[in-house]
Amino acid sequence: MSADKLVFDLSQEIEGSPQVFIKKDWLSILDNMNANYSSNQTIIDTSQLSNSNKYMSYREAYLAVPLTMTLTTGTTFVQPVVTGGVVAPAGMNGSVGSAAVTGGIAGFGAIYPRNADYAMGLKNWFGTLFHSLTLDMNGTTIIQQTPLINMVNSFRLMTTLSWNDVITQGATIGFYPDSPCSWTVTNSTAGAIAPSTAGIGVCNNTIYPATEQPYQADSVAGVTTWLNGNPTSQLASDAGTGNKGLLKRIQNLIFDFDAPAGFRGASTINVERGGTTVPFSALTNGGTSAFTTLWEGYIYQKANGIQQIATMATVYLKHLHNFFAMAPLLKGTFFKLTCFLNNATTVFTVAGKTYDATTAATIGTSALGLITLNSVSVAVGGVNPLMITETSYAYGGAYALGDAQYTASVAVGANVIANHTVPAGAVLKNPLGQSIYLYIPSYTFNPVFENAYLSSPVKSIKYSDYYQYQVVNVAGGGSFNNLLTNGIANIKSVLLIPFYSSSASTSTACQASGLLTGLPAYQSPFDPAGTGSTSPLCMFSSFNVVISGQNAIYNTERYSWEHFNNQMKGCNAVNGDQTDGLTSGLIDRKGWLSSQCYWYVNVSRMLPVEESVPKSVQIVGINQSAFPIDIICFIEYGVSVDIDALTGARV
Numbered sequence: 001m002s003a004d005k006l007v008f009d010l011s012q013e014i015e016g017s018p019q020v021f022i023k024k025d026w027l028s029i030l031d032n033m034n035a036n037y038s039s040n041q042t043i044i045d046t047s048q049l050s051n052s053n054k055y056m057s058y059r060e061a062y063l064a065v066p067l068t069m070t071l072t073t074g075t076t077f078v079q080p081v082v083t084g085g086v087v088a089p090a091g092m093n094g095s096v097g098s099a100a101v102t103g104g105i106a107g108f109g110a111i112y113p114r115n116a117d118y119a120m121g122l123k124n125w126f127g128t129l130f131h132s133l134t135l136d137m138n139g140t141t142i143i144q145q146t147p148l149i150n151m152v153n154s155f156r157l158m159t160t161l162s163w164n165d166v167i168t169q170g171a172t173i174g175f176y177p178d179s180p181c182s183w184t185v186t187n188s189t190a191g192a193i194a195p196s197t198a199g200i201g202v203c204n205n206t207i208y209p210a211t212e213q214p215y216q217a218d219s220v221a222g223v224t225t226w227l228n229g230n231p232t233s234q235l236a237s238d239a240g241t242g243n244k245g246l247l248k249r250i251q252n253l254i255f256d257f258d259a260p261a262g263f264r265g266a267s268t269i270n271v272e273r274g275g276t277t278v279p280f281s282a283l284t285n286g287g288t289s290a291f292t293t294l295w296e297g298y299i300y301q302k303a304n305g306i307q308q309i310a311t312m313a314t315v316y317l318k319h320l321h322n323f324f325a326m327a328p329l330l331k332g333t334f335f336k337l338t339c340f341l342n343n344a345t346t347v348f349t350v351a352g353k354t355y356d357a358t359t360a361a362t363i364g365t366s367a368l369g370l371i372t373l374n375s376v377s378v379a380v381g382g383v384n385p386l387m388i389t390e391t392s393y394a395y396g397g398a399y400a401l402g403d404a405q406y407t408a409s410v411a412v413g414a415n416v417i418a419n420h421t422v423p424a425g426a427v428l429k430n431p432l433g434q435s436i437y438l439y440i441p442s443y444t445f446n447p448v449f450e451n452a453y454l455s456s457p458v459k460s461i462k463y464s465d466y467y468q469y470q471v472v473n474v475a476g477g478g479s480f481n482n483l484l485t486n487g488i489a490n491i492k493s494v495l496l497i498p499f500y501s502s503s504a505s506t507s508t509a510c511q512a513s514g515l516l517t518g519l520p521a522y523q524s525p526f527d528p529a530g531t532g533s534t535s536p537l538c539m540f541s542s543f544n545v546v547i548s549g550q551n552a553i554y555n556t557e558r559y560s561w562e563h564f565n566n567q568m569k570g571c572n573a574v575n576g577d578q579t580d581g582l583t584s585g586l587i588d589r590k591g592w593l594s595s596q597c598y599w600y601v602n603v604s605r606m607l608p609v610e611e612s613v614p615k616s617v618q619i620v621g622i623n624q625s626a627f628p629i630d631i632i633c634f635i636e637y638g639v640s641v642d643i644d645a646l647t648g649a650r651v
Contacts, residue, residue, distance in 0.1 A: 023444040027052070028064075028437050035434040037413040040343050040379045042436050045336045050648060054442035055329040061440035062316045065129065066433040067297075068411045069309040069386075071120055073404040074421035116307055117259070117299065118207060118397025120408050121250035121387050123531040126174035126313035127153055127320060129342050129412060131382035135323065136336040138650055142641055143323055146466045148382060150342075151497055151522075152634050153319055154532045155598055159572035162584040171252040172314050178204055178245040178528040180591035183536055186514060195370040197392040199348075199526035201514030202500065202535060204595070206390045207247040207397050246387060246528070250397065254309055255298040257281040257288055295432045305422040310430040323463040329443060329453070332648030342382040345409040345418040346525045347374040350391055350401050369401065373516060376523045377418075383530040384523040386410050408525070412436070458651050461641045464492055471619070471631040473503045479542070479622045480631070487614030490638035494545050494552075494617060496599035498538035499529055501628035520630070538597040538629055543621035545601045552603045556620075563599065564589050571600055604638075611638065 031044045044063075049056055122128070128150050135143035146152075157175060170176045183204040186196040198205055257280045281287035291298045297311025317324035320339075349372045369391040378384050386408055389397035409418035414430035445453065469484045499521040500514070515524055522530030529535055539560050545552040557563050570577035573585040587596045623629055642651040 018449075019446055020449045021443045022446050025054070025442050025444075026439055027442050028439045031436045031438070033413075033435065035413055035415075037341060037343065037411065037415070038417065040341045042339050042341065042412070043336065044339075044436070044438050046334055046438075049440065049442070050332050050334045052442060053331065054444060055331050055645075056333070057329055057441045057443060058324045058327040058335075059318055060316075061324065061438060062314050063320075064433065064437040064439060065126065065313040065315055066413055066430055066435070067126075067129075067309075067311050067313050068414060068416055068430040069120065069122075069311075069409070070411075070416050070418070070420055070427060071116065071307045071406060071408045072420040072422045072427065073305050073401075073406045116398065116400045117254055117256050118247075118250050118389055119307070119401060120389065120398070121246055121253060122174060122385050122410065123383065123387055123528050124175060124178060124245065124249065124533075125150075125154055125157060125319075125531060127315050128383055128385045128531050129313070129410075130315070130320060131340045131342045131380045133320060133337065133339040135321070135338075137641070137643075138334050138648070140650060142639070143321055144465060145340075146468050146634075147380075148468060148522075148530075148632060149321075149466065150383060151530055151632065152466055152495065152636075153321075154530070155495060155497070155600075156322075156572060157319060158532045158587055158596070159585045161586060162574075163586065165584075166586070170248070173316065173319070174249060174252065174313060176245040176248040176252070177586050178531075178533050178595075179243045180533065180595045182206065182243045183527075183595055185536070195351075195372040197370060198390040199371045199388065199524075200373055201524055201527060202521065202529065203390070203526040204243050204528055204533070205246060205387055205526045206242045207250070243528075246389070250389075253297065253311055255280070255291065255296070257284075257291075257298060258302070292431045297432070300431055301428050303422075306420075306427065308416075308428060308430075310432045312432055321463075322465075323461065326461050326463045328459045328461070328643075328645060330459075330643060330645055330648055332646070333643060334648065340380045340382075341412050342378055342380060342385055343409075343411045343417050344384045344386055344523075345375075345377045345407065346384065346386050346388065347376075347405065347407050348372060348388060348525070349374060349405045350398075351403050369399075369403065371398075371526075373525070374405065375516070376519060376525065378523055382522075384525060385531075386525050387528065388525045454646055457644050457646050459643050459645045461643060463639055463641075464636045465639050467635045467637070469633040469635070471633065473501050474623045474629050474631065476623060476626045476628055478628075479620075481620045482618065484617045484619060484633055484635065486616050488617065488635055488637050489614045490611040491547065491615060491617065492602070492604040492636040492638055494601045494603060494619070495634045495636070496619065497530075497632045497634075498534050498597055498599070498625075498629045499632070500535040500538075500625075501630045503628075503630065533595050534597040535625075535627075535629065536595045536597075537593075537625055539593075539624040540599060540621040541624055543599065544619075545603065546616075546618040546620065547603055548615040552601050560593060561589070564592050567601055568592060568598065571602065 027049065029044070029046070029048050031042045033042055130150055132145045132147050132149050133143065134141060134145045158177065161169075161175070166176060183202055184198060185202055186194060186198060186200050194200070196203070259280055284290035288298060288300065295312050297309065299307065300310050301308040350369045351372065352370045371388065371391060376384055388408060391398045391401060407418055407420050409416060409420070411417040414434045416427050420427045467485065467488060471480055471482045474480045502515070502518055502520040515521065521527055521535050527533075541558055543553070543557045543563065553567075568587065570585070574582055577583045577585065587598070592598070617635055619633065643649070644651055
């Protein structure tokens, strides 16, 4: 009967409504860094906007961030052609057999042409590039610096967005959740770190089985069965089937002008059966120059030992911090935003590739290549935004990488931050934007509605900020009972994000992350941890959060399903997921149990008189993982700022 009422209401609607605003303009301003981000920070002030006599909507504003991704090796490769017509991929080269290939990376010639388009990508969400930020308003700090704030922001996106949001916004903001059950753990029972085709430690970087590959119908031995995946348990039922989230993000990130265009005629995209192709460059005016003019991302250099990707990343201010989502329309307000950036460099080695010398039939199983991680450098100590994909033929996008040492980096701006060594050619600057831009809409009111808006000119902005704490090296099977703080007023929530410990020794098998000693799991280029994922199976029992001596959870939680059903389900979601048919959030119970092991407790329910009283926060529980873990804890607390919407002054 609700539909009948809707039909009746719609039939009585009068077409048209008064215009609240008579004009909307999108303004853009540059940051203050003069295209130099070697200090790993950006500073943006809004002095130009505060003098414009227009109302600014920071809720809609976004940053346009130029990104330069570079993959190089210092080895010059020779491309051998062996009997049987199989071209052995020796590494990043400019030729395959006798045929010129602009793809720059070796492949399997006429049988299975490959390049390294999918060799590297980014972790979930472009905002991962922002390690921390501060915001000053009229000379007063209103957002404090919180390291690793991108982890909280990733959690907020994972619990607020719906799958429709992912479909419509994902390509814009670089967001697509990692498949939570497609991970594997690589280590050695002998006690030493053991490399694999996926890397070391926790690896969730396989991509190709997540696609519908045309190779399956070609009946090449060893390939068809691999494409079907290899589930190893009921829990990790997606193990071996590929990380769809990583695949989608790479596809949204890169555009290869040398790839075959998607149309038919005299040509066909069916390369595997001997057809010819027309590249995308034939469809644009001047090829790559069209995308350069439009500032659209693409692979702008592929040569012997070099591959570089340029893109303009969109990061909405409302996703960077809750303050911007709560800000009303403001005129004359002067803000100074300082952000610290996760510019990062990863050095890794591929070794041990072997090839069949007579036939293509064993391509799927013979050409492997094991990845060893040499080093990771993130200057500000934050999350490594880069991911390197697996090297095996059936699973990996990095299959075309031959035996060599590689350097991969991601940098904000046009310049490459790492010391890349290449055998020929040069590392080029990003041909797109050089600096970070702030785009913000400005509104001009209809005078009637402006008078109504200013009838109460003082606007109160109530938002949340965060304190961050760490509990390190909680032994496998061991308990924790830690006092995080002696007093914070107006506490809203407590969020615990567990990772395999970086402080425990890696000389013994399965004692920690499996990575280099001292390297946090969230800096691994093989593991999406820290960007919507935690380390796998980090479960707690006897868990509780104690606020000023009082248990926040009435009965201490003993079982995993208790926490998901009672605390996680519906947190930050539309209507708390209480209305069937109108829900949001991207973490389901199976994903939470597998590798999205967030421990979240809402502690905001209190009398108004209590909000100003500082309270202590303590966490207790037992680590049910076999590995030692580090727990990164974020305490959310409420803040209020009063602003005169007409003058921009703080009241």
